[in-house]
Amino acid sequence: MRYFDNFPEGKICAVCGTGKNGKTFLVPIDGTESGGNVEATPIHADCIGEFIMPLLRYNRQVGIFYFWEHEGVKLNEPFNLEGR
Numbered sequence: 001m002r003y004f005d006n007f008p009e010g011k012i013c014a015v016c017g018t019g020k021n022g023k024t025f026l027v028p029i030d031g032t033e034s035g036g037n038v039e040a041t042p043i044h045a046d047c048i049g050e051f052i053m054p055l056l057r058y059n060r061q062v063g064i065f066y067f068w069e070h071e072g073v074k075l076n077e078p079f080n081l082e083g084r
């Protein structure tokens with residue numbers, strides 16, 4: 001999973017709406033696949049939870065995050081932002 005120790009300058013986290021610095025993951029955006037590449041949106045690790053980050057996809061049109069089948073792992077339950 002692509003992640004960075006610093007949030008990219010000039011970008012906004014789609015979850016919290018800020019660009020504060022911190023560990024950041026890039027979540028693939030639906031409909032942006034092109035030639036094996038995909039556009040991604042930066043999300044703070046703190047904003048969703050690091051362990052589910054590799055499973056997330058972002059749909060910009062609808063404005064939702066959802067799980068994507070990834071490396072044989074499939075989760076169908078909606079995730080709970082409060083944790084369990």
Ligand SMILES: [Zn+2]
Nearest residue numbers: 013016044047
């Ligand atoms: Zn955030």
